[in-house]
Amino acid sequence: MGRTDLEYPKQPYGTVKRYSPRASYALRTIHHIVNTAPILHVSFTTPDSPFPAILPMIGHMGSFARPSADEGDVLDLYLHGYVSSRMMNSSRAAPASDSNPPGLPVSVAATHVDGLVLALTPNSHSMNYRSAVLFGHATVVEETDEKLYAMQLITDGVISGRWPNTRLPPNGAEMSSTSVLKVTISTGSAKIRTGPPSDEKHDKENQEVVDRVWTGVVPVYQTYGDLIPGPYNKVDEVPKYLSSAVKDLNEIGQEQAVEAAGTTPAK
Amino acid sequence: MGRTDLEYPKQPYGTVKRYSPRASYALRTIHHIVNTAPILHVSFTTPDSPFPAILPMIGHMGSFARPSADEGDVLDLYLHGYVSSRMMNSSRAAPASDSNPPGLPVSVAATHVDGLVLALTPNSHSMNYRSAVLFGHATVVEETDEKLYAMQLITDGVISGRWPNTRLPPNGAEMSSTSVLKVTISTGSAKIRTGPPSDEKHDKENQEVVDRVWTGVVPVYQTYGDLIPGPYNKVDEVPKYLSSAVKDLNEIGQEQAVEAAGTTPAK
Numbered sequence: 055m056g057r058t059d060l061e062y063p064k065q066p067y068g069t070v071k072r073y074s075p076r077a078s079y080a081l082r083t084i085h086h087i088v089n090t091a092p093i094l095h096v097s098f099t100t101p102d103s104p105f106p107a108i109l110p111m112i113g114h115m116g117s118f119a120r121p122s123a124d125e126g127d128v129l130d131l132y133l134h135g136y137v138s139s140r141m142m143n144s145s146r147a148a149p150a151s152d153s154n155p156p157g158l159p160v161s162v163a164a165t166h167v168d169g170l171v172l173a174l175t176p177n178s179h180s181m182n183y184r185s186a187v188l189f190g191h192a193t194v195v196e197e198t199d200e201k202l203y204a205m206q207l208i209t210d211g212v213i214s215g216r217w218p219n220t221r222l223p224p225n226g227a228e229m230s231s232t233s234v235l236k237v238t239i240s241t242g243s244a245k246i247r248t249g250p251p252s253d254e255k256h257d258k259e260n261q262e263v264v265d266r267v268w269t270g271v272v273p274v275y276q277t278y279g280d281l282i283p284g285p286y287n288k289v290d291e292v293p294k295y296l297s298s299a300v301k302d303l304n305e306i307g308q309e310q311a312v313e314a315a316g317t318t319p320a321k
Numbered sequence: 322m323g324r325t326d327l328e329y330p331k332q333p334y335g336t337v338k339r340y341s342p343r344a345s346y347a348l349r350t351i352h353h354i355v356n357t358a359p360i361l362h363v364s365f366t367t368p369d370s371p372f373p374a375i376l377p378m379i380g381h382m383g384s385f386a387r388p389s390a391d392e393g394d395v396l397d398l399y400l401h402g403y404v405s406s407r408m409m410n411s412s413r414a415a416p417a418s419d420s421n422p423p424g425l426p427v428s429v430a431a432t433h434v435d436g437l438v439l440a441l442t443p444n445s446h447s448m449n450y451r452s453a454v455l456f457g458h459a460t461v462v463e464e465t466d467e468k469l470y471a472m473q474l475i476t477d478g479v480i481s482g483r484w485p486n487t488r489l490p491p492n493g494a495e496m497s498s499t500s501v502l503k504v505t506i507s508t509g510s511a512k513i514r515t516g517p518p519s520d521e522k523h524d525k526e527n528q529e530v531v532d533r534v535w536t537g538v539v540p541v542y543q544t545y546g547d548l549i550p551g552p553y554n555k556v557d558e559v560p561k562y563l564s565s566a567v568k569d570l571n572e573i574g575q576e577q578a579v580e581a582a583g584t585t586p587a588k
Contacts, residue, residue: 067370072403092434092541093450097364097373103334104426105456105507106364106373112448136339159371167359170545172563175488176476177495181379183360189372209443213539221442221530228444240372250551258553263488268556268563272480273546274359278437279575282582284517284537286525293535296439300539308546315549 060126062241068189070245078244082126085115087186087244089125089211090306091164092276096133098141098160098192111135113162113237114211118200131162131188131237132195132204145192145235155238157191162237168314170272173251174263180247182271182314188242195234204234214302215295248314273311278303327393329508335456337510345511349393352382354453354511356392356478357573358431359543363400365408365427365459378402380429380504381478385467398429398455398504399462399471412459412502422505424458429504435581437539440518441530447514449538449581455509462501471501481569482562515581540578545570 061079062068070077078084088094097108113133117123137145141158150156169182195201205224206217224232251269258264278300281292328346329335337344345351355361364375380400384390404412408425417423436449462468472491473484491499518536525531545567548559 065370067367067372067374071405093432093448095362095364095375095430095432097362097375097428099366099371099373100334103332104366104421105334105428106366107334108362108364108375108428108430108454110430110432110450110452138338154371161364161372161375163362163375163377165360165362165377167543170479172480172483172551173487175491175495176472176484177491177499179476179479179483179487181360183377185377187375205443209446212437212446213439216439216446217443220440220446220534221524221527224442224444228442232444250549253553257488260488264553264555266556267487268548268550268560269554270551271549272567273549275544275546276434277542277544277575279540279542279578281535282517282538282540282579283535284439286520286531287536288531289533289535296535308544311546312549 060128062243065189065241068187068241068243070243073245076245076247078246081128084186084188084242084244085125085129087166087184088113088131088162088164088188089115091166092212094133095163096160097163098158100140107141109135112208112212114207116203116207118203121203129239131190131239132207133192133235133237134205134208134232137194137233137235142194142233145194155191157193157238160190160192160237162188167274168248168311169274171251172269172272174253174257174267174269178251178253180251182247182249184244184246186242186244188237188239190237190239192235192237195236198229201229201232201234204236205232213296214299219293219295250315271315273308273315275307275311277307327395329510332456332508335454335508335510337512340512343512343514345513348395351453351455351509351511352392352396354433354451355398355429355431355455356381358433359479361400362430363427364430365411365425367407374408376402379475379479381474383470383474385470388470398457398506399474400459400502400504401472401475401499404461404500404502409461409500412461422458424460424505427457427459427504429455434541435515435578436541438518439536439539441520441524441534441536445518445520447518449514449516451511451513453509453511455504455506457504457506459502459504462503465496468496468499468501471503472499480563481566486560486562517582538582540575540582542574542578543570544574
């Protein structure tokens with residue numbers, strides 16, 4: 055089994071139970087969904103409430119020990135965003151056990167909507183989407199080099215090439231005010247739906263319905279619009295790395311949505 | 322206090338602790354963020370795993386008892402998507418107590434990314450976003466009329482006017498194979514960031530940096546692309562309700578993102 059084929063183990067909490075042909079456990083697939091999501095939702099249990107906490111954060115996967123690792127390799131997830139004191143304390147306090155690494159157990163979801171799938175009946179309506187969930191243990195990154203690695207990874211994950219084109223390096227106050235979490239992954243899964251609508255035979259043979267109801271896909275993708283300079287911007291021409299990054303994001307997003315619409319449905 | 326001003330109570334688990342000027346507890350604000358999100362992330366604690374479950378679902382807020390209620394009113398959240406047997410059983414089993422309504426405690430997050438905020442330093446980078454979390458108790462909708470109400474609410478919430486333009490009504494098999502959850506809301510909160518970048522004074526006065534680093538906002542919005550007819554579509558002209566719905570979604574999304582970029586930052 056080559057490295058491109060690595061898969062996450064199937065755990066009861068991380069197994070896709072419905073429409074399982076749509077499921078994937080491939081690291082490459084899951085990591086790519088996470089790395090291209092503009093926002094992640096991070097959830098963890100809290101001892102003082104019946105409701106799990108759920109927070110939007112930004113993040114990117116990488117390997118500090120082996121920075122040349124690619125998306126199909128075993129990677130850690132680095133998260134940036136507001137880390138509450140509660141979360142911070144839990145991440146520091148949770149001890150390792152025989153079966154668990156140290157850190158706060160977190161579930162992280164990334165979902166891309168690629169299209170609205172409009173069928174003959176309300177019940178056959180669907181969405182084209184790519185969704186991934188990772189389960190792992192979050193610890194606070196304390197070491198300066200690893201923190202810098204993660205900060206660059208996350209910044210360049212949003213806009214490729216942005217990090218070297220800012221004021222560097224972060225000063226002491228910036229380093230200490232920035233919290234980065236590292237999630238050591240236990241397992242994960244992805245679920246992907248592509249293709250046109252798929253109705254029941256008796257509906258597709260109902261001439262009155264087929265003649266009246268438009269069926270197909272509305273492709274959906276994130277657009278990165280015309281750059282709006284801020285009040286103290288002095289760089290009149292948008293730098294090449296930035297216009298290229300925006301152009302790439304737009305092209306990839308649109309292509310993916312249109313391609314998803316035409317693929318044979320997995321269902 | 323008029324109905325437009327209703328606010329959710331501040332609970333320890335639902336209070337925004339950082340950048341609190343960005344927080345809102347107004348029902349109207351929170352419900353609108355939820356209703357316009359193409360996907361919601363639903364999280365709940367599971368007894369057999371340290372990791373909370375987190376699932377993408379679609380949903381919309383409404384009031385079956387008073388269908389004319391608007392977004393600023395007290396509403397329930399109806400969710401559609403894969404409801405696992407585990408979730409279904411928990412929703413049915415969880416008994417009411419003195420302090421809690423019946424149902425499975427769930428946390429539901431909706432996040433819109435409105436822009437990438439590019440500042441002079443990596444640390445001042447941010448996103449424009451609108452994010453909401455609702456906390457409540459989920460029960461399975463068993464009654465046919467309420468289920469139909471919710472199915473229409475959710476379908477038309479994705480594409481306005483779609484429900485009456487499909488094959489109706491759902492038949493018995495469709496009704497019984499469709500699961501709808503109703504979340505009775507305990508509380509919720511929203512967090513919103515708008516505006517251009519905001520750097521520290523010493524960076525804005527650093528001529529070398531200001532002359533070199535482009536600062537501003539990349540507006541981000543969901544685009545609904547050209548409709549792609551499915552393999553058995555017979556309706557050559559895209560119906561008016563559908564083209565209007567797509568046009569509205571695109572205009573509103575883009576306007577919101579561009580407007581957010583220009584507003585004075587809340588920070």
